Amino acid sequence: xxxxxxxxxxxxxxxxxxxxxxxxxxxxxxxxxxxxxxxxxxxxxxxxxxxxxxxxxxxxxxxxxxxxxxxxxxxxxxxxxxxxxxxxxxxxxxxxxxxxxxxxxxxxxxxxxxxxxxxxxxxxxxxxxxxxxxxxxxxxxxxxxxxxxxxxxxxxxxxxxxxxxxxxxxxxxxxxxxxxxxxxxxxxxxxxxxxxxxxxxxxxxxxxxxxxxxxxxxxxxxxxxxxxxxxxxxxxxxxxxxxxxxxxxxxxxxxxxxxxxxxxxxxxxxxxxxxxxxxxxxxxxxxxxxxxxxxxxxxxxxxxxxxxxxxxxxxxxxxxxxxxxxxxxxxxxxxxxxxxxxxxxxxxxxxxxxxxxxxxxxxxxxxxxxxxxxxxxxxxxxxxxxxxxxxxxxxxxxxxxxxxxxxxxxxxxxxxxxxxxxxxxxxxxxxxxxxxxxxxxxxxxx
Amino acid sequence: xxxxxxxxxxxxxxxxxxxxxxxxxxxxxxxxxxxxxxxxxxxxxxxxxxxxxxxxxxxxxxxxxxxxxxxxxxxxxxxxxxxxxxxxxxxxxxxxxxxxxxxxxxxxxxxxxxxxxxxxxxxxxxxxxxxxxxxxxxxxxxxxxxxxxxxxxxxxxxxxxxxxxxxxxxxxxxxxxxxxxxxxxxxxxxxxxxxxxxxxxxxxxxxxxxxxxxxxxxxxxxxxxxxxxxxxxxxxxxxxxxxxxxxxxxxxxxxxxxxxxxxxxxxxxxxxxxxxxxxxxxxxxxxxxxxxxxxxxxxxxxxxxxxxxxxxxx
Numbered sequence: 001x002x003x004x005x006x007x008x009x010x011x012x013x014x015x016x017x018x019x020x021x022x023x024x025x026x027x028x029x030x031x032x033x034x035x036x037x038x039x040x041x042x043x044x045x046x047x048x049x050x051x052x053x054x055x056x057x058x059x060x061x062x063x064x065x066x067x068x069x070x071x072x073x074x075x076x077x078x079x080x081x082x083x084x085x086x087x088x089x090x091x092x093x094x095x096x097x098x099x100x101x102x103x104x105x106x107x108x109x110x111x112x113x114x115x116x117x118x119x120x121x122x123x124x125x126x127x128x129x130x131x132x133x134x135x136x137x138x139x140x141x142x143x144x145x146x147x148x149x150x151x152x153x154x155x156x157x158x159x160x161x162x163x164x165x166x167x168x169x170x171x172x173x174x175x176x177x178x179x180x181x182x183x184x185x186x187x188x189x190x191x192x193x194x195x196x197x198x199x200x201x202x203x204x205x206x207x208x209x210x211x212x213x214x215x216x217x218x219x220x221x222x223x224x225x226x227x228x229x230x231x232x233x234x235x236x237x238x239x240x241x242x243x244x245x246x247x248x249x250x251x252x253x254x255x256x257x258x259x260x261x262x263x264x265x266x267x268x269x270x271x272x273x274x275x276x277x278x279x280x281x282x283x284x285x286x287x288x289x290x291x292x293x294x295x296x297x298x299x300x301x302x303x304x305x306x307x308x309x310x311x312x313x314x315x316x317x318x319x320x321x322x323x324x325x326x327x328x329x330x331x332x333x334x335x336x337x338x339x340x341x342x343x344x345x346x347x348x349x350x351x352x353x354x355x356x357x358x359x360x361x362x363x364x365x366x367x368x369x370x371x372x373x374x375x376x377x378x379x380x381x382x383x384x385x386x387x388x389x390x391x392x393x394x395x396x397x398x399x400x401x402x403x404x405x406x407x408x409x410x411x412x413x414x415x416x417x418x419x420x421x422x423x424x425x426x427x428x429x430x431x432x433x434x435x436x437x438x439x440x441x442x443x444x445x446x
Numbered sequence: 447x448x449x450x451x452x453x454x455x456x457x458x459x460x461x462x463x464x465x466x467x468x469x470x471x472x473x474x475x476x477x478x479x480x481x482x483x484x485x486x487x488x489x490x491x492x493x494x495x496x497x498x499x500x501x502x503x504x505x506x507x508x509x510x511x512x513x514x515x516x517x518x519x520x521x522x523x524x525x526x527x528x529x530x531x532x533x534x535x536x537x538x539x540x541x542x543x544x545x546x547x548x549x550x551x552x553x554x555x556x557x558x559x560x561x562x563x564x565x566x567x568x569x570x571x572x573x574x575x576x577x578x579x580x581x582x583x584x585x586x587x588x589x590x591x592x593x594x595x596x597x598x599x600x601x602x603x604x605x606x607x608x609x610x611x612x613x614x615x616x617x618x619x620x621x622x623x624x625x626x627x628x629x630x631x632x633x634x635x636x637x638x639x640x641x642x643x644x645x646x647x648x649x650x651x652x653x654x655x656x657x658x659x660x661x662x663x664x665x666x667x668x669x670x671x672x673x674x675x676x677x678x679x680x681x682x683x684x685x686x687x688x689x690x691x692x693x694x695x696x697x698x699x700x701x702x703x704x705x706x707x708x709x710x711x712x713x714x715x716x717x718x719x720x721x722x723x724x725x726x727x728x729x730x731x732x733x734x735x736x737x738x739x740x741x742x743x744x745x746x747x748x749x750x751x752x753x754x755x756x757x758x759x760x
Contacts, residue, residue, distance in 0.1 A: 101576055106593075109604070116607035123614045125622055127629040133666040137673075154673075156666060177622075210592040217596065217603040226610075362596060431592075 001175035008174040011067040016040025018074035021087025023259035027196075029089050034193035035259075037185055038240060042266035044070065045166035050310060057146030058166075060173045106209035113216050114188045117225040121180035124226060126168075131228035134160060139168030139179070158319040161311045163270040164230045180228050187225045190236045191216055197243050198429070201436040214428045219359060220421040230270045235422035237267035238276055242387050243429060245280055249287045249383060254296065260284065261300040265307030272311065274419060275398065277304070278329060279390035283383065336397045348400045355413040356395065356420055363424040370427075370434045377441045384430045388423060395420045456510050463503045463512075464519045470496040470567060471527070478560025494598055497567050501594045504574045512578065520575035528568040535565045539609045543616035562605040566597065632728050633661045633701050636751060637671035639726045639733070640696070643753055648693040649676040651685060653713040658700025683715045690758050697725070697741065697752035710747075717742050718754050725752040 017036030020027065027035075044067055048058065056062045079085050099107065126136040134156060141151040142165065151157055164182075171179035195212045199205075216222065224232040241263035248257030264280045281304060285297040308325060315321035322328055357364055371385060399416060473485050473493035486492035507516050538550045538558040551557050593600060617624070626634045644650060652668060653659035661667055665677045680686045680695070689695075695718055700711045723739035726732075728751055741754045 100580070101573065105573055109600075113603065113607055116611055119614060120607075120610050123625075124629075125625055127626060129667070132670040137670050141673075154669060207592070213593055213600070214596050217599040219599060222603045223606065362598070366595075 005171065005174045005176045008063070008067070008170065011064075011071060012040040012044050012170075013037055014040075015044065015067060015070045015074055018071065018078055018087055019043070020259075021089075022074070022077060022081060023255045023262075024253075025082065025088055025255065030192050031196040032087065032089065034189040034196070035240075037189045038193075038236065038263065038266070041167055041182070042163060042237070042269060043262075045163050045170070046266070046269055046307060046310075048166055048170075049162050049314075052148060053310075053314060058142045058169050058173065059146055063170055063173055100206065103206055103209055106206075106213050110191060110209070110213060110216055113222060114184075114191065117184040117187050117222065118181065120226050121182075121184040122178070124180060125178050126180055126228050128227045128229065135164045135228060135230065136168055136179070138162070138165040139172060142166070142169040143172035152318060158315050158321065159273070160230055161269050161272045163266070164228070164233060168228075180226070183228055183232055184225045186233055186236055187221065190240070193240060193243075194425075194429070197247075198432040200247070201432055203432060203436055203439075207432070207435060211428055211432050214431075215425050218363075218421075218424045218428065220418060221425070224418075224421070229418070231418045231421060234267055234270040234274070235425065237263050237270055238280075238422050239425050239429070241267060241277075241280055242384065242426060245284055245387075246383050246433075249284075249291065250381075252291060252293070254293075254299075257284070257296060258299055258303060261303035262307070265304045268308045269311065272315075275329065275332070275394055276391050276422075277308070279387050279394065283387060283390075287383065332401065333397075336400055344400065344404055348396070348403045351403060351413070352396055352399050352416075355416045359417055360420075360424050363427045366431055367427050370430055373434055373438060377438060379434075379437055381433060381437055384426065384433055388426050388430060391420075391423055391426070395423070456506075459503055459506050459510075460513045460516060463500070463507050463516050466496065466500040466503050467519055467523070467571070470500045471564065474560070474564050474567065478557050478564065479555060481557060482560050494563070497563065498594055498597060500567070501570055501574070501597070504571055505594075508574055508578050520571065523568055524572040524575055528565075528572050531561070531565045531568050535561050536608075536612075539612050540616070542609065543612040558609070559602070559605045562608075563601050566601045566604070570594070570597070630661075631701070634671070635728060635731065636662065636698075636726065637668065639731070639751075640675075640694075640753060641672060643724055643733075644672075644675055644694050646674050647676070649678060649691060651678050651680045651687065651689075651692045651695040651714075653696065653698050653700075654679050654682055654686075654707075654709065656709050657704040657706035658702045658709060658711050659698060659713065660704075660706075661701050662696060662698050680714065682709055682713065685714070685716065685718075689718070689756050692756050695720075695741075695754040695756060697723070697750050697754060699749045699751055712743075712747065712750065714741070715743050715745075719757045720754040721757045722755045723752060724755075725750065727751070 013033075013036045015036075016039035017032050019039050020032045020035035024031065024035075047070070048063060048066055051062065051066065052058055075085055078087055082088070126132060137154075138151045138157065141154070142148065144150075148157075167182050168179040171182070191212055194215050195208060198208045198211050203211075221232070221235075241260045243260075244256045244263060245260035247253060248255075248260055260280065261284070264277050268277055281301065284300045288294070288296045288300075305325075312321060312325065367388065373379075374382070374385065395416075398419070402416075470493060473491065473496055477484050477493050483492075504520075512520065535558060538556065538561060542549050542558065617628075620628070623634075623638065640650070650672070652665065653663040655663040655665075663679060665679060668677050678687055678692065685692070685695075695714060698713045700713070703711060718741040720739050720741050721737075723736045723741055725734045725736070727734075733752075739754075
């Protein structure tokens with residue numbers, strides 16, 4: 001059982017690893033490793049869902065055939081594109097050389113947290129409310145029946161897309177009994193990804209470790225390795241998508257730009273209700289106009305749409321939802337504008353302050369300090385700041401609608417706190433970017 | 447002018463540092479004895495601010511060559527407070543792992559998470575002391591300020607990881623049922639009793655949704671443990687559905703004593719013609735079967751758990 005489970009998960013990772021090489025050729029081993037998991041699990045579950053919709057059951061045979069096929073396809077495309085069978089890999093060891101005392105402490109804490117997350121998730125079965133009621137329940141029925149009808153007939157199905165449920169299903173059909181470990185892998189892989197991306201800013205290693213530590217202890221992130229909710233994968237896809245959009249536009253790198261489109265698309269495959277993908281899609285379009293890359297937005301929107309549309313179409317067939325994403329955005333925006341009355345704004349603002357600003361206070365203070373510093377040094381790097389401000393605005397608008405239409409909204413403040421748990425991590429990335437920028441500014445001043 | 451102000455701050459910091467450290471330790475101790483937030487509520491001084499201020503002061507002191515008093519504080523911290531605080535904290539968390547959550551606070555009136563702030567503070571001071579004389583000290587210290595400002599998150603997450611790991615060590619042999627029972631309490635055991643006494647595919651009437659049946663009355667949760675049984679919510683004082691379509695009815699005291707929508711403990715609050723009844727004792731899991739049993743609701747608040755096999759009209 002363990003061997004099959006390990007092989008099954010490794011095949012997912014190898015597919016993602018090879019695929020990541022197609023997007024970012026010159027990335028090191030660690031970056032490909034983290035991306036390998038995000039891309040692998042996301043694309044595999046997405047295609048498994050499409051195949052099931054076409055009549056292929058969820059079982060070991062279909063899963064293995066799909067993942068082997070995907071690996072073969074990724075190798076073939078790598079060969080065609082780069083002239084080599086496998087992606088370019090650079091296994092750097094400079095991360096591991098000559099640690100100072102603060103670095104040793106920082107790395108020690110990071111490793112302790114990663115190992116602890118893994119221990120906890122291997123030990124504890126799926127046990128938290130939403131994961132039992134929804135995500136894992138669907139997964140068990142998929143694994144038992146091979147199809148989605150049984151789970152659909154039980155109700156409470158269409159509220160959330162299937163990424164995490166199908167990841168659980170994959171573990172079950174491989175003979176595993178506890179899929180919780182997936183969330184720890186998400187956490188560990190993301191810490192690696194964050195480390196690598198901050199390192200690209202040429203910051204001292206101590207700063208990179210300190211900033212990664214901030215992400216590791218950011219509120220909700222660690223505890224969600226045990227919860228088996230979709231919030232952690234969702235947050236990771238949104239943050240990674242934003243980071244690669246930043247690199248793509250900053251370095252005029254089409255590979256990283258399109259990688260962002262895939263990651264943002266996969267965020268909607270983890271959770272469908274939140275509109276935070278909008279900030280990345282709009283930014284990806286508008287900034288391309290500034291840098292005169294006229295065709296890039298078409299590719300971005302095309303890739304993104306190819307991931308968001310199928311689930312929405314499936315939903316519209318069985319549950320009467322809409323696939324008209326643009327129309328939904330327009331109607332939601334007009335609903336928000338119509339609700340801009342003081343009587344609704346005041347309680348929404350209080351609710352937002354109590355459950356978002358107070359909880360993440362230190363991060364919002366940091367955001368304020370960073371913005372002031374950027375204005376002071378006349379920064380030209382505003383992309384991440386804009387994304388964060390846009391996301392905060394959308395979170396507030398979402399809360400406005402929630403408070404207006406859902407009577408028990410005030411009773412579930414935790415949902416709001418979970419929904420925006422990616423923002424503190426985005427602020428950590430912004431902090432890294434502004435430290436790098438400020439250092440450059442000081443050097444120039446001298 | 448700038449240089450003069452800087453020298454003044456350095457001078458003040460040399461004497462302020464021991465005072466700040468003492469104040470931070472004292473306030474953290476008071477908070478861990480009462481509750482986190484006690485001092486900030488009554489004096490508007492949050493011990494965590496003192497902690498951060500002390501660490502900033504320590505970092506500043508180390509970069510400027512510490513005086514004898516400062517060095518003494520560092521030494522007392524590293525060789526006395528740090529070992530005692532670490533051993534004390536781990537002992538508390540071990541006690542909780544082997545007894546129950548909140549055992550230390552309910553027995554000794556000390557909050558382990560509050561006490562962990564002392565450990566983290568002490569550790570951070572010791573690490574700062576260790577850096578005296580290392581190269582590139584100013585740059586290192588500046589970067590150390592980043593995690594210092596996030597020490598609250600760091601402390602909470604580390605405490606959560608340590609206490610959870612100790613729990614796992616103390617209960618390494620737990621089975622799936624033990625773990626679920628530890629997480630869901632009586633509710634999980636009750637669902638296992640229901641599962642053992644009803645065939646798959648049977649239909650079961652459960653209490654209405656709301657406290658005191660916030661779990662057993664929630665079909666969404668029940669189905670995870672009882673699928674493929676069909677579950678239907680009844681009303682509090684009547685079945686709310688044709689009993690000919692129901693195979694079993696729960697006898698459900700309720701998981702809490704909290705009331706919602708006017709509901710009170712014990713369900714069903716109506717009589718049921720039963721083929722048989724099985725009572726379940728949540729303390730030891732024992733069962734008692736009563737054949738040809740009719741369930742008669744008595745308006746007394748007696749804790750009862752079990753299941754009724756409904757007698758159908760022929």
